[in-house]
Amino acid sequence: MIVVTTPTGIDELTDFFDRYGAALTTGDVAVIAGCYTLPGMVVSSSYSFTFTSPAAVALSFLGAAPSYREQRIVAAHAQIEDVQRLGAALALVAVTWEYLDANGRAVPGDSYRYLVRAEPAGWRICTVISVH
Secondary structure, eight states: OBOOOSSSHHHHHHHHHHHHHHHHHHTOHHHHHHTEEEEEEEEOSSOEEEEOSHHHHHHHTTTHHHHHHHTTEEEEEEEEEEEEEOSSSEEEEEEEEEEEETTSOEEEEEEEEEEEEEETTEEEEEEEEEEO
16 A cells, blocks of 8 residues: 655655666666765665765665676666655655566566655655565
8 A cells, every 4th residue: 555645746756766776777876876865874684884975875886787787687667565654754665676678578676665755856765675
């Protein structure tokens, strides 16, 4: 069940994750960095790291595009499964990524929880939590 009652709504979240997915698969680290608020954090079952500058965000994602190319992934689509409001400007968004390979086949993706903040320029990621 998706419940978003902010002025920007679910359409803006969808647009945000569409831009983010496109930047991930093309390796546009400047756009990726612009999708984060600082400081930001990534958490998984085996590691955590933070970044405090756009350059640190960009560096942490430099390997993503080559990895996608090795797997012949050409597109990433965020399937928003749930949105939980955590206040006036915060939301926890459950996303499962579906990838498309160069042959047009869907490739199962990973699931994440994104803590996002509505800022004047739009949604920004505060924390990424890997869900396995």
